[in-house]
Amino acid sequence: MIEARGLVKRYGPTTAVDNLSFDVLPRTVTGFLGPNGAGKSTTMRMIIGLDRPDGGLVKVGGKSYHDLRSPLREVGALLEAKAFHPGRTARAHLTALAASNSIPKRRVDEVLGITGLGKAAGRRAGKFSLGMAQRLGIAAALLGDPAVLLLDEPVNGLDPEGIRWIRNLLKNLAAEGRTVLVSSHLISEVAQTADQLIVVGRGRLLAQTTVAELSARGNSLEEAFFSLTEGSAEYSASNMSYQGSPS
């Protein structure tokens, strides 16, 4: 379970996250939706303590991330595709991370197996394709067998096979009783796996709802999503008026 209360994050004059409150429940996949620049990544970074909120607080399993005794065993996060040293092998990367939280070595081979990286484990991660890098990130997130998982745009740049793999993985993780938060800017992608939705725009909560509820609001799910996020896109077409003079 993740509880955010009044989260605020400012970067200079820009307010990236503006008084954001939501709950992410276990046993279900929650889609974290919003246009680019809506504050999704910033929020996820605050959940795992990489960024310090300017206001409000966020708790994971009832605790601030900073106070977790063994963070990797409680929260697994994939926040960017390449959060590893390119010169280190996949196995060395995972072995080092596992050691930090006293996770047994055999778990490294297990997550390599789960993510299908077994044969690539001895290769330098810098040579990995984006899809393999993404799998390595997921392997790291699964290392501590955590009850809470955060994934920021996990299907970005993946081929159809990889996308299908992630969808099944997320569904299974939730079915096992875990809390799963997945961000995306594509409602159609999130609807494939998520039941619960948190929709944000310009750092504010636009709706905490379900896929079923949202699709009942319009002719289609996408239409309902667009009418919800209208006006909160970073670059809106209506702002780019045609300046040429007709001749």
Add this chain to the structure above:
Amino acid sequence: MTTATLDRAGTHAASRSYGFRSTATMEWLKLRSVRSTPAILGIFSAGMIGLSILVLKNEHYSSMSAADRATFDPTNDGFTGLILGQLAFGVLGVLAITSEFSSGMIRSTLAAVPRRPLLLAAKAAVAGAVMLVAGEVLAFLTFVIGQAALGSSAPHATLGQPGVLRAVLMAGAFPVLIGLIGLGLGAIIRNTAAAISALVGLIFVIPLILVPLGEHLHQEIGKFMPLIMASNSLVAVKPVPGSLTPAVAFGLLCLYALAALGAGGWLLSRRDA
């Protein structure tokens, strides 16, 4: 497909808090699994031993003036390689943290170890221990090989002579302290190129800037510069006039390293990763 191949009770029953020991284990595994570590240790070894042979083999004691003979210090001369050695370990210290920022690894690391001062302390302990072992082994090797390369007409240094053992031990410890200063600078600056530039500025450029200020100022300020502290105090068996005592120089360098690491740890905690 199943993800729960490990029974949760099994991992979580043994769940204990991460701490200095587990974090240091991670840092040790990281340090030994990148190619830059053996490369830097290789450069360090080659620089220390190579320059010692080069310098001591070319000492012409028999043709020296009486004044030169009086200040002839074969121990000190044999550690000319520290000029290169300090840079090698300084870079190792910088890379121990800036490579994490440049690659994005820092996000994985901080997700595993959210207590940032603890992380920097573990990095300092592991990198410091590796450098200290390598530094001391190389200092003794360099001393023995250097004295063997010195021509037979010149007086040789032995570990039993006063001050020689201290000089050799300090020759191993000095580059470690520069490495820790590098780690602190890396935590403060976070960018590899900028942090290495700052390190080079500190250990090579500032002493050069002092030269045109005249001999008096050069000596008065210069005696607080790391490399001058090393060559005039730490590894000097014959005291150089106007320089700090070895104990004071060593203490001061430890303070520099602590200050750099303290500032680095403080900024690491305050800033977003």
